[in-house]
Amino acid sequence: MRASDARSAYLMFLPVLIIEAALVVAPLIISGWYSLYNVRYFKIRGFVGFDNYWHILTSSSVLNSLFVTAIFSFGALIFTFTLGFALALWLQKDTATNVAMRAIVLIPYMIAMLVGSMLLKWIYARESGLSPMIFGAFGFGDVSILADPQLAMGGLVFNAMWRDSAFAMILLLAGLKSVPVQIFAAARVDGASRLYIFWRIVMPLLRIPILITVIRLLIHFINTLTFPLVLTGGGPANSTETLVLYMFRRGFQDSVLGEANALAILIFVGNMVFVAMLLLIFRKAQRL
Amino acid sequence: MRIKTLLAAVAACAVAGSAGAETTLTMWTFLDPAKEGGRDVALRQIIEHFEAANPDIRVKVEPQVWTTLAEKFVLGHGAGSAPDIGWVNAENLGLVLNSEAAADLKPIVVDTWSPERVSDIVSRSLLDAVTVDGHVLAMPIMPITWVMMYRKDLFDKAGLDESAITTWDGVTEAAKKLTLDTDGDGKIDVYGLGMGLASERYSATPALFAAIQANGGLFGEGCEPLLDNAGTAAAIDMQARWINDDKITPKEAIAMTSDDAIEQFTAGRYAMQIIASSRFERIQSEAVGWAPENLGIAPIPGEAADKIGPHLVTGWFAVVDDASDNREAAGKFVSFMVDADSAALWNIPGGQIPTMRSVAARPEMSEAKYAHLSKVAGFMANSGELLPGACNWARTLADFNLATQKVVLGQEDATAAVAEMQEATAERQ
Structure with a gap:
């Protein structure tokens, strides 16, 4: 490559770098800086070093939120991914019915998160919602989903699955479409069963789409605020208060911004660690 | 000469400008x-x-x-x-x-x-x-400010009037009479007392007023919270008892926002509820299944009949x-x-x-x-x-709800719950 070509390439790349620096790197640095100070009511009250981090790491509320986040994120990931994958396999062929079904399945994903969560909240409500009618048929008519800690978490996971399985379906369907049909035809000629084709052909060839889907979903679930804020409000008794909801409350309701920024940094690091771990796991699986 | 004229004109403009300054x-x-x-x-x-x-x-x-x-x-x-x-x-x-x-x-x-x-x-x-x-x-x-809004028609049917709810004990007894299965299907159709006890989009609930009256306020010197005491614990217990024992408030109240509960009241599901005074006309205009003129206003109940409760402004x-x-x-x-x-x-x-x-x-x-x-x-x-403006008390209202949720679900007793409230409110100051 000539020097002038390299310079042109760097120049073309520069706008993206500037945008990334302004919208991602700079806020991260500012957040990290704030996390070392006692910031209350939008005012810096003094340098506290790592006190905010220590306070977070020793807080029982944060520990509870960490546990809640883990349950929600992995529960939502498992159900959303499974349903998304099942839909992708089911609707893989481009028949008229399947195209129509794909459009129908996409409807929850098209609805704004806030609106979707509010709709579900009304459906879950025992006093005025549809859940007594639905659960009543199974003899559970008097159940109050949102007033029970376990059921509220189930409702939250369902909210995520209901909305985001269509997104998983799109990503995985794109992966399935990229597999040459000749491979499936050859496998069938060789007498391979459907299960064999799935495990030995589909899964290995979909490794990258699966990795992308899992990482994208996991990061989304760890960082989502709308579902718990609108649907359950973190309750009852903090049983659905995720880390991000706790951070939101500390920052914008309690006005303890230094601590909220420290938690934001820790969540960011946690996200990075998760992504790195998933990449490692998939790389190892590729070698097997 | 020309310069002098010009300077005079500039000075005149400046004077005119300052005279008309807005x-x-x-x-x-x-x-x-x-x-x-x-x-x-x-x-x-x-x-x-x-x-x-x-x-x-x-x-x-x-x-x-x-x-x-x-x-x-x-x-x-x-x-x-x-x-x-x-x-x-x-x-x-x-x-x-x-x-x-x-x-x-x-x-x-x-x-x-x-x-x-x-x-x-x-x-x-x-x-x-x-x-x-x-x-x-x-x-x-x-x-x-907050007031006790109630349904005059339901009170009349139950043989009650405003004087029955001047104390919290009175509220409990009146609410028991007002909690009804109107269609005989074994399910309660009208609850005596409505509350929204969620930790998000919350408002003042009875425990807050009972605690303010018992403690003489929520804050002491330097915004030191006055919450970790028997008065607040009794107030939280009272709210939890209404749900768990007296059944005058549905358990789902612990997941209801303030707005959810007001909607239920407007829809005729509750006989009384503490609601911000500013909502009066809207509730009247949106009332479903009952006449707007049947909306009554009573003061916040107190510990004794001769002294109304605090009206948090x-x-x-x-x-x-x-x-x-x-x-x-x-x-x-x-x-x-x-x-x-x-x-x-x-x-x-x-x-x-x-x-x-x-x-x-x-x-x-x-x-x-x-x-x-x-x-x-x-x-x-x-x-x-008015609570002291310099104290950070907005989320303390949510703390009252959180404490009630924990007691209703049997996760903590009221004494432990108010100790947590004290710590949470103190941390925000």
Whole structure:
């Protein structure tokens, strides 16, 4: 490559770098800086070093939120991914019915998160919602989903699955479409069963789409605020208060911004660690 | 000669310019004078009257979303882009009063008032709560308080009247009589007492008022919370007992926001509920399955029948940016916005509680359609109480709900729950 070509390439790349620096790197640095100070009511009250981090790491509320986040994120990931994958396999062929079904399945994903969560909240409500009618048929008519800690978490996971399985379906369907049909035809000629084709052909060839889907979903679930804020409000008794909801409350309701920024940094690091771990796991699986 | 003429002309222009100089005040509020709502019309008329009396001052309103007014004002102060005047709700006063963004209104507003003007204010606590170290940092414009709203028709059927709910014990007994399975299907159709006990989009619930009365307030010196005590524990226990033992409130209340519970009340599912006074007309207009005239207002119950409970006052306050170049003019407008003539406009057509005794005593206030405003003004005058503006108490209301949730679910007893409340509230100060 000539020097002038390299310079042109760097120049073309520069706008993206500037945008990334302004919208991602700079806020991260500012957040990290704030996390070392006692910031209350939008005012810096003094340098506290790592006190905010220590306070977070020793807080029982944060520990509870960490546990809640883990349950929600992995529960939502498992159900959303499974349903998304099942839909992708089911609707893989481009028949008229399947195209129509794909459009129908996409409807929850098209609805704004806030609106979707509010709709579900009304459906879950025992006093005025549809859940007594639905659960009543199974003899559970008097159940109050949102007033029970376990059921509220189930409702939250369902909210995520209901909305985001269509997104998983799109990503995985794109992966399935990229597999040459000749491979499936050859496998069938060789007498391979459907299960064999799935495990030995589909899964290995979909490794990258699966990795992308899992990482994208996991990061989304760890960082989502709308579902718990609108649907359950973190309750009852903090049983659905995720880390991000706790951070939101500390920052914008309690006005303890230094601590909220420290938690934001820790969540960011946690996200990075998760992504790195998933990449490692998939790389190892590729070698097997 | 030409130069002299030119200089004279420039000087003349400067003099003319300064004579006609106009100060333009910017104000951030959730109201919009261009709209036709009662409060919007009141603000429009107040501005027109002020500008007519002060031709050299113009008031420019920049309507904002009410939920972010306080944050935007404080951030704007830091960035040098705050308006001259901002409106702040009581729950967010702590944010403004602790951020050094608000100017002292004592010299430019309060000190300009006559003693008669001061004594005309309905509740002196309105000013006390926003006075920090002798500095008056905000001015109450639209006070709101909570009252016990109840269904007169259901009370009549049960042989009850307002006097039955003057104490919390009375409320319990009345609610038991009012909790009914009206269609005989084995399920309760009307609960005696409604509450919204979620930790998000919350409001004041009975335990808060019982605790304030038992403890003489929520905060001591230096915003030290007064929550970890037997009085607060008893108040939390009372709320939990209503759900778990007395069954006068549905268990789902622990997952209901304040708005959810009010919707249920409006739909006829509850016989009584503590609700902000400002909701009265809206509930009447949206009532489903019951006549609007059956909506009654009673004072907050107390410990004993002869003394009504505390009426926690919140609402909207005006603050002046401490960095504003127009502080004097801004103070002048703020003072105008809360004087007797303006208070009359906030009252009618604004539909707000009278803040001045002279306004409350007007003949119009004895008309049936304004009876509720007059009644609420009476409650506020008798037992109105503002929490200290400099203390961060907004989420303490949610702490009361969280503590009740834990006790209802059997996760903690009330004593442990109030200890956590104390710690959480203290941490926010």
